[in-house]
Amino acid sequence: AQSVTQLDSQVPVFEEAPVELRCNYSSSVSVYLFWYVQYPNQGLQLLLKYLSGSTLVKGINGFEAEFNKSQTSFHLRKPSVHISDTAEYFCAREDTGRRALTFGSGTRLQVQP
Amino acid sequence: DTEVTQTPKHLVMGMTNKKSLKCEQHMGHRAMYWYKQKAKKPPELMFVYSYEKLSINESVPSRFSPECPNSSLLNLHLHALQPEDSALYLCASSQESEQFFGPGTRLTVL
Numbered sequence: 001a002q003s004v005t006q007l008d009s010q011v012p013v014f015e016e017a018p019v020e021l022r023c024n025y026s027s028s029v030s031v032y033l034f035w036y037v038q039y040p041n042q043g044l045q046l047l048l049k050y051l052s053g054s055t056l057v058k059g060i061n062g063f064e065a066e067f068n069k070s071q072t073s074f075h076l077r078k079p080s081v082h083i084s085d086t087a088e089y090f091c092a093r094e095d096t097g098r099r100a101l102t103f104g105s106g107t108r109l110q111v112q113p
Numbered sequence: 114d115t116e117v118t119q120t121p122k123h124l125v126m127g128m129t130n131k132k133s134l135k136c137e138q139h140m141g142h143r144a145m146y147w148y149k150q151k152a153k154k155p156p157e158l159m160f161v162y163s164y165e166k167l168s169i170n171e172s173v174p175s176r177f178s179p180e181c182p183n184s185s186l187l188n189l190h191l192h193a194l195q196p197e198d199s200a201l202y203l204c205a206s207s208q209e210s211e212q213f214f215g216p217g218t219r220l221t222v223l
Contacts, residue, residue: 101156106154
């Protein structure tokens with residue numbers, strides 16, 4: 001089965017510091033990649049997606065991610081985090097021909113003042 | 114309208130009850146999904162409907178019964194659930210490759 005791995009279950013960071021949340025995926029001929037954010041007691045909101053084209057993808061709230069095919073990675077970055085970025089972040093994949101998402105285990109971003 | 118709505122927000126039911134979860138979208142999306150999310154875990158796919166037909170069933174127990182009455186509505190009928198079925202149930206819809214999620218129904222089975 002195709003998989004997504006988020007190595008860090010929790011990432012504590014101070015406000016205004018940069019952050020990187022790591023995501024690796026098992027190799028596939030064709031894959032779409034996504035980052036979603038989930039605030040407490042809410043559904044998931046799409047931050048950004050990679051379908052094709054430019055490997056640097058910019059999303060909402062100042063987040064960006066880089067698709068790296070050789071390293072099968074899709075790490076999420078933000079140059080300066082805010083307290084309000086505290087949430088659970090999920091990396092996900094969709095394999096061509098299967099209209100369903102497979103999620104990583106999630107990374108809890110905890111922004112401290 | 115770029116929203117997926119889910120009702121109810123919270124549901125508490127006994128193991129002998131029959132209840133239904135409802136999901137609605139008016140974005141013209143032709144694919145709709147049910148996911149189950151346990152606490153501190155990622156969402157897990159349960160069902161996918163494409164053009165109102167069930168296209169994926171991830172070996173979900175028959176006590177969960179999905180229904181897609183029309184292209185805007187998706188129901189999940191619940192019967193004889195177990196306490197371990199307590200979770201957040203998320204609905205999503207998509208047209209292309211971006212899935213839009215609803216806020217979820219928090220289900221507690223006593």
